[in-house]
Amino acid sequence: MLVLYWSIVMKREATFWKSLENKNVRCQLCSHNCKISDGKIGICGVRKNEQGRLYTLIYGSCSSLTADPIEKKPLYHFFPGTQAYSLGTVGCNFKCSYCQNYSISTADSKFPYMRDISPEQVVELAQEHGCKGVAWTYNEPTIWHEFSSDASKLAKKAGLYTVYVSNGYVNEEPLKKLSQYLDAINVDVKAFQDEFYKRVCKARLEPVLNTCERAKELGIHVELTYLVVPGMNDSSDEIKNFCKWILEELGPETPVHFSRFHPDHEMTDLSATPIETLLKIYDLAKETGLLYPYLGNVPPGSYENTYCPSCENLCIERQGYSTRLNGLINGTCAKCGENISVRFN
Numbered sequence: 001m002l003v004l005y006w007s008i009v010m011k012r013e014a015t016f017w018k019s020l021e022n023k024n025v026r027c028q029l030c031s032h033n034c035k036i037s038d039g040k041i042g043i044c045g046v047r048k049n050e051q052g053r054l055y056t057l058i059y060g061s062c063s064s065l066t067a068d069p070i071e072k073k074p075l076y077h078f079f080p081g082t083q084a085y086s087l088g089t090v091g092c093n094f095k096c097s098y099c100q101n102y103s104i105s106t107a108d109s110k111f112p113y114m115r116d117i118s119p120e121q122v123v124e125l126a127q128e129h130g131c132k133g134v135a136w137t138y139n140e141p142t143i144w145h146e147f148s149s150d151a152s153k154l155a156k157k158a159g160l161y162t163v164y165v166s167n168g169y170v171n172e173e174p175l176k177k178l179s180q181y182l183d184a185i186n187v188d189v190k191a192f193q194d195e196f197y198k199r200v201c202k203a204r205l206e207p208v209l210n211t212c213e214r215a216k217e218l219g220i221h222v223e224l225t226y227l228v229v230p231g232m233n234d235s236s237d238e239i240k241n242f243c244k245w246i247l248e249e250l251g252p253e254t255p256v257h258f259s260r261f262h263p264d265h266e267m268t269d270l271s272a273t274p275i276e277t278l279l280k281i282y283d284l285a286k287e288t289g290l291l292y293p294y295l296g297n298v299p300p301g302s303y304e305n306t307y308c309p310s311c312e313n314l315c316i317e318r319q320g321y322s323t324r325l326n327g328l329i330n331g332t333c334a335k336c337g338e339n340i341s342v343r344f345n
Contacts, residue, residue, distance in 0.1 A: 010109075010116065012059040014047055015146055016174050023052035030093045030142050030169045031207035043202075044143040045108045046091035057109035059147045062117045064088040064104065064138045067129040069321040073137060073165050074296055076306060077255045077342045078184045078221050080316055081323040084163055085126035088138025089147075090114070094167050095202040096190070098229065098267040105139045119151035123158045133161030133183070142170040145178070152181035168211035169203060175214055184221035184343070186257075187212050191226075191233035192242040200232070213249050221343050223255040225296070228273045228281060230261065239281050243288035252291045253341040258282065260297035279303075292341070308333040308340065315340050 016029040023038040027047055034042035036049040046058045068086040070079055092105035099105050117125075126134050134155045136148045141164050152162040161183045168187040170178070187208065190197060194205045215222050226242065228234050246254050258281050260273045278295050282303050285293035295303040306316035308327070313335035315327035327334050331342050 010059045010061040011048075011055050011057050012146060014054040014056045016171070017054040019052060023049070025049045025052065025054045027054060028171055029145055029174055031171055031204070032093055032169070033171075041108075042093075043095075044091045044093040044140070045106075046089075046143055056144075056146050058089045058091065058144060060117050060119075061089055061109060061114045062087055063090050063107070063111060063114055065115075065117070065125070067131050068135065068137075069323075070133070070135070070163070071318065071321050071323060073135055073163060073186050074225065074257050074294070075163065075184055075186055075221075075223050075255075076257070076294060076316070076318070077223065077292065077340075078163070079132055079161060079344060080325060080342060082132040083130060084133045084135040084161075085122070085129055085131040086135040086137050087117075087122065088136070088141075089144045090139060091143050092140045092167075093143055093169055093203070094140065097200050097265060098227075098261065098263075098270075099265045100262075101138055102265045119147070119154050122151040123154050123160065126155065126160055127158070131160070133163060135163040135165060137163075137165035140167055140169075142166060142174070145170075145174055149178060149181060152178075156181050166211075167201075167203075168208035170211055171207075172210070172214060175211060176218065179215070179218040179220055182220055184223070185215050186223045186225055187215070188225045188227065189242070191229075192238050192245070193233065196233055200229075209245065209249075216250050222250060223257065224250075225257045225259055227259045227261055228278060229267075230270055230273050230277065234273070234277055234281070236280075236284060239284055240288055243285050243290055247289050252289050254290070255292040255294065256285060256290055257294045257296045258285070260295070262297065275299075306340065306342070308336060308338050310338040311336040316342070 027034045041048045065087045067083045090107040090111045164185040197205045262272045291309040304318040317324040
């Protein structure tokens with residue numbers, strides 16, 4: 001049985017940065033490309049310039065770890081029915097007003113409930129809990145790049161899959177390097193308008209879309225999540241434009257999870273997304289040409305299931321996190337033989 005210890009600051013020299021004049025540095029890990037002066041910390045809150053060198057303050061520092069169904073990420077077309085050992089740390093390179101994990105995303109390396117963990121222990125814990133893979137989740141995994149990369153290398157050697165649940169704000173070169181050890185990514189596309197990103201997330205839309213396209217080109221399995229915020233990103237025109245971009249750049253077989261907003265953090269004045277709105281979006285996504293739209297954070301229903309786009313046979317049935325694959329044979333529809341674009345290995 002593994003023993004994990006309470007963490008102090010786990011500092012290690014960072015990757016993806018360059019020196020500037022007067023002991024300033026430029027972090028090149030995410031699309032903020034922070035210029036950080038000596039003694040200061042980047043937007044993410046966990047990368048610090050010390051005497052002209054950039055350090056990560058969270059290498060091996062873990063705030064959350066547990067075995068989760070892969071469907072919880074959510075990933076519906078990637079090793080369905082399996083468990084992923086899921087880990088998170090602290091900090092984030094976004095400042096989303098409605099963040100549902102703000103207790104860790106707004107925390108820094110002094111968060112009192114951190115535990116030390118090594119890359120080797122990540123693999124051991126995943127195996128000990130009977131998991132088929134490892135998921136980097138709960139807060140933004142990009143900012144944990146040094147540790148998640150080292151642990152993912154070992155996970156792949158051990159025959160485990162690896163997953164990112166991300167806001168998609170990673171730069172191209174770090175993503176390319178990570179792609180050697182990353183099997184799947186769920187990118188949370190917050191909206192399909194730059195104004196929303198600037199106002200609600202303190203970020204930009206274009207780098208997120210670029211990440212989705214690059215991940216697809218690099219052979220990473222891509223699924224998307226779109227949190228539907230009432231009156232802010234739920235118009236028919238915006239949803240149509242989002243779906244058209246998916247069709248043109250990622251392909252109609254890309255699974256898309258339209259998720260229900262609930263009030264949290266600094267946006268408790270809004271109401272939860274009406275179910276009727278989500279059902280309209282689900283129908284609109286199908287009409288636009290998406291083969292696999294889903295609804296999340298809603299009562300169980302048929303919009304969680306995977307149907308054959310050719311004959312409408314029920315291929316994967318889901319109730320909560322219970323998954324049945326009765327309608328699939330080797331990744332194809334058991335009724336008509338259509339490929340269902342589900343990855344098993």
